[in-house]
Amino acid sequence: MIPRALDPFLAFPQALRAAGFPASPDLTESFLAATGLLGPRGIGDIRAAARAIYGPGPDRLPEFDAVFDTVFLGRGIAAPAPGEPEELPASYDAGAFEEMPVPEEEKPSGGEATAADRLFARALSAGDEDRMLRAFSRALPRTLPRRRSRRLAPGKGRLADARRAFREMLRRDGEITRLPTRRRLSRERRVLMLIDVSGSMKDGTDGALRLAHALVHGGERVECFTIGTRLTRVTRALRHRNRDQALTLASGIVADWDGGTRLGEALAVFLSIPRFAAHTRGALAIVISDGLERGGPEALVASMTRLKALAWSVLWLSPLAADPAYRPETGALRAILPMLDRLGDGSTPPAIASGILGFSKGARA
Amino acid sequence: MSVRRAIQGIDGPDPLARSLGDAQYIADDGLATAAYLALALGKPLLLEGAPGVGKTEAAKALASVLGRELVRMQCYEGIDASAAMYEWNFPRQMLAIRQAGEDYVNLYDDQFLIARPILQTLEAPRDRVLLIDEIDRSDHEFEAFLLEFLSDFSVSIPERGTIRATEPPVVVLTSNRTRELHEALRRRCVYHWIDYPAPDLEARIVMMRASTVAEETARRVVQAVSALRAEPLAKPPGVAETVEWAEAATLLHGHGERWPRAFARAIGVALKDQDDLDYIAPRLEALLSESAA
Numbered sequence: 287m288i289p290r291a292l293d294p295f296l297a298f299p300q301a302l303r304a305a306g307f308p309a310s311p312d313l314t315e316s317f318l319a320a321t322g323l324l325g326p327r328g329i330g331d332i333r334a335a336a337r338a339i340y341g342p343g344p345d346r347l348p349e350f351d352a353v354f355d356t357v358f359l360g361r362g363i364a365a366p367a368p369g370e371p372e373e374l375p376a377s378y379d380a381g382a383f384e385e386m387p388v389p390e391e392e393k394p395s396g397g398e399a400t401a402a403d404r405l406f407a408r409a410l411s412a413g414d415e416d417r418m419l420r421a422f423s424r425a426l427p428r429t430l431p432r433r434r435s436r437r438l439a440p441g442k443g444r445l446a447d448a449r450r451a452f453r454e455m456l457r458r459d460g461e462i463t464r465l466p467t468r469r470r471l472s473r474e475r476r477v478l479m480l481i482d483v484s485g486s487m488k489d490g491t492d493g494a495l496r497l498a499h500a501l502v503h504g505g506e507r508v509e510c511f512t513i514g515t516r517l518t519r520v521t522r523a524l525r526h527r528n529r530d531q532a533l534t535l536a537s538g539i540v541a542d543w544d545g546g547t548r549l550g551e552a553l554a555v556f557l558s559i560p561r562f563a564a565h566t567r568g569a570l571a572i573v574i575s576d577g578l579e580r581g582g583p584e585a586l587v588a589s590m591t592r593l594k595a596l597a598w599s600v601l602w603l604s605p606l607a608a609d610p611a612y613r614p615e616t617g618a619l620r621a622i623l624p625m626l627d628r629l630g631d632g633s634t635p636p637a638i639a640s641g642i643l644g645f646s647k648g649a650r651a
Numbered sequence: 652m653s654v655r656r657a658i659q660g661i662d663g664p665d666p667l668a669r670s671l672g673d674a675q676y677i678a679d680d681g682l683a684t685a686a687y688l689a690l691a692l693g694k695p696l697l698l699e700g701a702p703g704v705g706k707t708e709a710a711k712a713l714a715s716v717l718g719r720e721l722v723r724m725q726c727y728e729g730i731d732a733s734a735a736m737y738e739w740n741f742p743r744q745m746l747a748i749r750q751a752g753e754d755y756v757n758l759y760d761d762q763f764l765i766a767r768p769i770l771q772t773l774e775a776p777r778d779r780v781l782l783i784d785e786i787d788r789s790d791h792e793f794e795a796f797l798l799e800f801l802s803d804f805s806v807s808i809p810e811r812g813t814i815r816a817t818e819p820p821v822v823v824l825t826s827n828r829t830r831e832l833h834e835a836l837r838r839r840c841v842y843h844w845i846d847y848p849a850p851d852l853e854a855r856i857v858m859m860r861a862s863t864v865a866e867e868t869a870r871r872v873v874q875a876v877s878a879l880r881a882e883p884l885a886k887p888p889g890v891a892e893t894v895e896w897a898e899a900a901t902l903l904h905g906h907g908e909r910w911p912r913a914f915a916r917a918i919g920v921a922l923k924d925q926d927d928l929d930y931i932a933p934r935l936e937a938l939l940s941e942s943a944a
Binding site for chain 2: 308310312313316319320322323324331334335337338339340341343344347435436437448449451452455456460554555557558560561563564565588591592
């Protein structure tokens with residue numbers, strides 16, 4: 287017979303699981319032991335034990351506390367749904383950007399596409415796109431840029447493999463006939479994809495997200511963010527295998543569809559968060575944007591300078607660049623042009639795909 | 652699960668916090684609770700936090716409270732078993748074969764085994780504290796490799812069998828959270844997120860670490876640092892930077908510099924990124940006089 291006072295302790299892991307926290311049975315045992323160790327002198331001790339054992343991490347702490355309050359204090363606060371946007375830490379909150387006025391005049395929507403492009407886009411039925419995305423995903427492991435890893439593996443190389451040499455010696459009575467060697471492995475570079483979801487990009491964002499989904503699944507370490515008036519991490523949503531589910535989840539957490547563009551400021555916020563900046567280090571950064579920036583170019587130039595310094599290469603794909611005769615006209619884009627490793631066509635998913643594959647292939651050769 | 656209520660006389664979070672204070676480390680309630688639970692439950696302690704909040708310092712203080720030697724293992728991408736656990740001394744083994752000739756020689760004797768941090772800790776769990784520093788820098792393979800050690804405190808050496816610790820050793824892992832750690836690893840640990848300390852706590856830390864700094868200076872520097880951390884900087888100042896800034900400003904003041912100017916001139920100690928300096932420079936005076944008010 288379990289004492290009634292223990293009820294909340296047994297209900298708590300279940301409530302945690304329902305809210306999407308990992309809560310395995312062995313942790314329940316640790317949680318009970320930890321609570322016993324602390325006294326407990328009050329609800330504060332139980333909360334401290336729960337936090338230490340289940341370790342929710344700083345960004346999910348409010349959600350975790352809400353579950354705790356519901357179970358132990360009987361407060362009817364519903365925990366936020368697991369699909370909550372992964373927002374920025376409060377001190378970086380993009381609130382200030384949101385107050386920026388929405389551009390009053392209509393912006394050119396993705397520029398003028400050529401007639402051939404339009405035909406191509408119309409020919410691209412759902413089945414074709416599906417095939418294209420799958421082919422893209424499959425091609426990625428072979429084409430994404432790689433770098434030398436610090437890991438060693440047996441193979442033809444210049445480094446002697448002492449462990450295997452010793453084993454061979456034992457097998458041959460202390461004689462060594464050939465020197466086994468090791469070689470350095472190579473590792474796929476991290477990929478960072480930043481998708482502009484502002485109003486001027488509205489025709490392209492859906493396609494770009496579908497492509498990002500294929501990229502997340504084809505690459506080893508891909509992070510994907512949307513940028514508009516604020517910054518949203520959509521990687522976790524895109525990890526869902528089913529593309530339609532993933533896209534529904536992603537569009538649910540992006541709160542700033544078709545808003546204005548504060549690309550420079552949003553990038554600055556992105557780079558000021560250490561874990562995001564760390565992902566950028568040595569990565570291939572892909573920006574999908576038309577570069578139509580409100581206000582002066584200073585913020586964008588400053589952010590791009592830092593992005594360029596961190597990343598291995600920066601690839602900018604603009605829907606306006608579909609026209610071969612396109613030359614950047616806005617001050618912001620002209621100013622950052624020297625920092626880009628390539629400015630390519632970002633008008634349609636196939637164009638983005640071939641832009642990424644083409645760039646990576648060139649970089650590997 | 653073996654639960655010990657008291658470890659070397661420490662029988663609760665509060666006594667542990669006091670001992671850490673004696674070892675020049677001011678721990679808040681959350682950290683003291685998590686550290687005490689880790690000791691009592693015999694689990695590793697996982698500390699996460701932004702760079703410079705004192706994760707490594709916490710491990711050092713814990714080792715000094717327990718009177719144990721700190722074995723530090725710095726992680727990097729590509730770190731593997733031979734750097735973390737053990738390695739056979741192949742040249743010596745080869746020499747031994749040559750020298751032995753026809754005689755029998757045990758090639759897997761202790762004298763040929765080089766113990767790396769993990770094995771060192773397993774061999775003497777009462778004398779050592781293992782610090783696995785910046786685990787987020789290692790790769791997923793290494794994280795998976797650590798799992799056996801972190802849950803059973805044992806290591807399998809094919810030639811020797813399994814080596815098990817006589818009692819759970821004290822293990823501290825730190826992470827800057829540049830990437831998510833695997834759920835399996837987090838599950839095995841007691842977790843604590845170290846945040847930037849609250850202003851009055853940070854002022855106490857400055858006073859403790861820098862003996863020359865006056866209380867008024869400590870209070871001001873902490874306020875200025877809190878204001879800096881609210882800005883979108885590439886490298887927000889950590890606790891170590893706060894202490895150094897207070898010390899540097901006190902030094903300049905001793906040479907006859909007036910107060911807000913002394914802080915401003917010593918800013919290079921707090922902010923170490925040219926872009927950040929440029930960004931903050933125009934508003935620095937205003938920011939400092941605000942915090943002085």
